[in-house]
Amino acid sequence: MTAVLSQTQYETVVGLEVHVQLKTASKLFCACANHFGDKPNQNTCPVCLALPGVLPVLNEQALNFAVRLGLALNCQIASRSKFDRKQYFYPDLPKAYQISQFDQPVCENGYLMLSNGKKVRILRAHMEEDAGKLVHSGADGLAGSDYSLVDLNRAGTPLVEIVSLPDISSGEEAQEYMTQIRNIVRYLDVCDGNLEEGSMRCDANVSIRPVGQIELGVKTEVKNMNSFKAVRRAVESEVERQIQLVESGQRVVQESRLWNDATGTTITMRSKEEAHDYRYFPEPDLRPLTLDPAWVESIRKELPQLPAQRLEKLTKTFGLSEYDAGILVEFKELGDFFEATAAICQNYKAITNWLMGDITAALKTEKWTLDQTKLTPQALAELINLVDATTISNAIAKKLLPELISAGGSPEALVKEKGMAQVSDEAAIRAMIQPILDANPQQLTDYRAGKDKLFGFFVGQVMKASQGAVNPEMLNQILKAMLAGP
Ligand SMILES: [Zn+2]
Structure with a gap:
């Protein structure tokens, strides 16, 4: 190509492969605990150690989770599915093959809708077992190590791999797609959804092509993104690298590349010439799966409210802004609390x-989650009603919050007990203002001489003296009249 194209004349093409670790009690094909952080090799047995003569038995809970996830991703659930052996050698894989699914995955042909209206098609979501983990003696991984240790606690734990079609066309879209999947697995309660801790992992197939070209460019596979932001940055950096290559007359080579978060670049991991031929064949030790449509329907009926449904409800039924609704969707606990409160309070x-605002700030300070506090939706609704009825000011309500969070109780009772009710009685307010005027004759003279700005000073003094317990609208009115003079 001799013509030099500018950056905007290239199109970004991304497909994502997302691994989701299912949080079942036991592993996929044996009864070992599926638990992170235990002593190395504690959760192992002859099946996941691949001793001779053992047979795998499918964990029904894992299948149930996979179907739930597939339904939430708008997939078709296969009525017939099977497992296959994917052969490769690596020290963390005791059987020297992984039980996965090749041509008959449990879930196929789904999609997710992005906020910009784009549909990202999902080719398949299949079940497979995870490998173990190598622990290298050197701090910087295999290269600097004298020896490596094998921990098989993770070997045989259940995964679902979600494979999208290359419908994603920016780093931002890739990040949103990942975030949506994270929200979905959390709402379904099938996975912790922590990219940082590895309970969700992601590989990005990235290529570029001149705008208008239908044929796909040569892709690279980018790995090792440990945060949602890293997914976006890795795609953007890889696209930039590919454009520079093409612009300088070179070619993109098909290969796996490793994202380095510190340098913000990708580096070559292995070229495709070294790629494996996995020699898939049907797993003879597991019978093909026959999924009863009635069973699938029963799972569909029991699906909880999903993030997209909550988003629609919050914006359409409750009239929240996209931004506010987005936060309440992402932080499920806040969203649950909102809906419970909104059922009894219309503000x-x-x-x-x-x-x-104040509740999230308080949680951050105390490092608490909402359910670790004593605050209830009833109490929040009551607090809001007290402010709306001008029984208490917003300032007083804010003062009550810490107690409601740490000790609980009813705001109405607290207001009565502490005598915090807002003063809305004209005579009482006048009686509060007079001593302030008497104590500040100079300011009073200046105000009457035209220094209007001093109004705020007087408001502040009254509020301070009354500890914020004066109805602010009435205070404004009465103060103005009294300042104007008899
Ligand atoms: Zn086991």
Whole structure:
């Protein structure tokens, strides 16, 4: 190609392969605990150690989770599915093959909708077992190590691999797609959804092509992204690298590349010439799966509210902004609390403000989750109602919050007990203002001489003296009148 194209004349093409670790009690084909952080090789047995003569038995809970996930990803659930052996040699794989699914995955042909209206098609979501883990003696991985140790606690734990078609066309879309999957697995309660801790992993197939070209360019597979932001940055950096290659007359080579978060670049991991031929064949030790459509339907009926449904409900039914709704969707606990409060209190904006403002701030300070506090949706609704009825000011409500969080109780009872009710009685307010005017004759003279700005000073003094317990609207009115003079 002799013509030099500018950056905007290239199109980014990305497909994502996402591994989701299912949080079942036991492993995929044996009764060992599926638990992270135990002593090395504690959760192993003859099946996941691949001793001779053992047989795998499918974990029904894992199949149930996979079907739930497939349904939430708008997939068709196969009525017939099977497992296959994927052969490769690596020290963390005791059988020297992985039980996976090749041509008959449990879930196929799904999709996710991005916020910009784009549909990302999902080719398949299949079940497979995870490998073990190598622990290298050197701090910087295999290269600097004298020896490596094998921990097989993870060997045989259940995964679902979700494979998208190359419908994603920017790093931002890749990040949103990943975030949506994270939200879905958390709402379904089938996975922790922590990219940072590895309970979700992602490989990105990245290529570029001139805008308008239908044929796909040569792709690279980018690995090792440990955060949602890293997914976006890795795609952007890899696209940039490929454009520079093509612009300088070189070619993109098909290979696996490793994302380095510190340098913000990708480096060659292995070229495709070294790629494996996995020699898939049907797993003879497991019978093909026959999934009863009635069973699948029963799972569909029991699906909880999904993130997309909550987003629609929050924006359409409750009239929240896309931004506010997005936060309440992402932080499920806040969203649950919002919906429970909104069922008994109609001031939706106030609920949102409390949850995203003072309540979130208090949780951060105490390093608590909402369910570790004593705050209930009833208490929040009551608090908002007290402010709306001008029984207490917003300032007083904020003062009550820490106690509601740490000790619980009813805001109404607390207000009565502490005598915090807002003063809305004209005579009482006048009686509060007079001593302030008496104590500040100079400011009073200046105000009457035209220094309007001093109004705020007087408001502040009254609020301070009354500890915020004065109805602010009435205070404004009465103060103005009294300042103007008799
Ligand atoms: Zn086992």
